[in-house]
Amino acid sequence: MARKLKTYQTSLGFFDLAIATPSMKAALDAWGADSNLFHQGAAKESDEPDVIAATMTKPGVVLRRPVGSDGSFNEHAGLPTDLGDGRSTAARRSKGSKAKKSRPVDKAAERNAALDYDREQRRRELERAREEAARQKERERRQQAVDKAQAALDKARQEHTKRAAAVQAEVEALEKRLQAEETRWDQEKARLEAALRRARGS
Template identity: 70%
Template sequence: MARKLKTYQTSLGFFDQAIAAPSMKAALEAWGADSNLFHQGAARESDDPDVVAATMAKPGVVLKRPVGSNGPFREHAELPAKLGVGGKPKKDPRKPGGRKPKKDAARPVDEVAERKAALAYERERKSRECEQAKEEAARQNERDRRQQAIDKAQAALDRAEAEHADRAAAIRAEAEALEKKSQAEEARWDKERERLTAALKKARGPPSLRRALGA
């Protein structure tokens, strides 16, 4: 069974906002408030017949009007015509003898209209939740796509680093093998040079023989 709706009103930024909702919590969620405006005295339940009628005609929809004005609430409202320093609306001057707004008498309760409004609110709430779910799904898909791209790039980097490490290790091994070959060649040559030098000396004979031969 749909819950009975009430009209709640607040002022946020440049606009007065009103909504027909089943609870203060639902109104705060629709306004996107991150704190309890009712506890802060910044929001209240409205019994203004015109405001109630406007919100009940579009239950669950946030209606707006320029802040500080007495105009009708609409789904799409224009910014206040007069803005003061710092972007705050200027207060309209009131003449001392001006007519004070009369309090309208409460309109009779139409239970059929209330039930229709409550059902309309539920439809609007479900539509809003569905839209929010679609937006969240789209955001999640984007996060998944981005994460997949990150994982792919990271995997490519890891493979390249592993390949580089293997090649560097192979080069170091080749360098060490060449160094060992070079040292072995130097040792072999030292021995061979000593042997050949000794053979040369032997072939030349003692110094006395070389002098005799004129060598």
């Protein structure tokens, strides 16, 4: 069963924000608030009929209007133009809210808004699931590429180690041959020098 929606309001930056959600937590999440604005007195449940009517037409969507104005809430609002007129935002708000008259609550509209909200939440959840699946697929593709590159590097390292070992064995063999040649030459040189001395008669 669809949960009953309530309209919540706050002010962030240059805008007043309003949204129809089933809970304060959902409103805070939609606003992207990192603290509890309700406990701080910076947000409240709205009782303004025009605001409630606007949010119920687009449940779950953050609506905006220039901060301190008493204009209508929309998805896209321009920046405020009257911030320097000397009146406080609270004064403008209280004046605007007193001028409005209450309307009878339309139960059917409330039910429809709650159903619309649930549908929108499901749509967003599906969209998030699709995005997460796409991100997971991209992570897996990257991991496969990393694994392939790592395997190629490991194979090349093994081949290098094998070749280097073969070269090292050749170097050691050449060093042995060189040492044997030096030993043979020392012996040969000693023999020939001895023969040269004998020939000189020394």
